[in-house]
Amino acid sequence: MAVRSVFRFVNWVLLLDTSGSPPIFELECTSCGTSSEAAGAPAEPQEWALKHASRTGHTMFRAVHTSFFRATRTEARPSPP
Ligand SMILES: [Zn+2]
Structure with a gap:
């Protein structure tokens, strides 16, 4: 009697x-x-920051950058024997 084990290893990439x-x-x-x-590019927020600084004297800004990532399997499911 043969013993057979199937291990499935799947890699993921983000x-x-x-x-x-x-x-x-x-x-x-x-x-x-x-x-x-x-905005879809940093130029407009940067321009706003410079105008805000000149108008208020506030000189420190926090950048908020939002991007979306999708996790994807890189290997196909093994075919049945
Ligand atoms: Zn301010």
């Missing part, structure tokens, strides 16, 4: 997924909590 939304950039003033509009 990949950037922009199918639902591209990355989102935003800057928030750490002095008053005011935030820029969310």
Whole structure:
């Protein structure tokens, strides 16, 4: 009688997924909590931060960058013997 064992090893990879939304950039003033509009690139939030600094004297900002990732199996399920 033969003993047969099947072990299934599956690797996973985490990949950037922009199918639902591209990355989102935003800057928030750490002095008053005011935030820029969310944008698809950092240029608009950076421009907002410079205008906010010149208007209020607040000079420290927190960057908020949101991206979406999808976990995907890299190996197909083994075929039955
Ligand atoms: Zn501020």
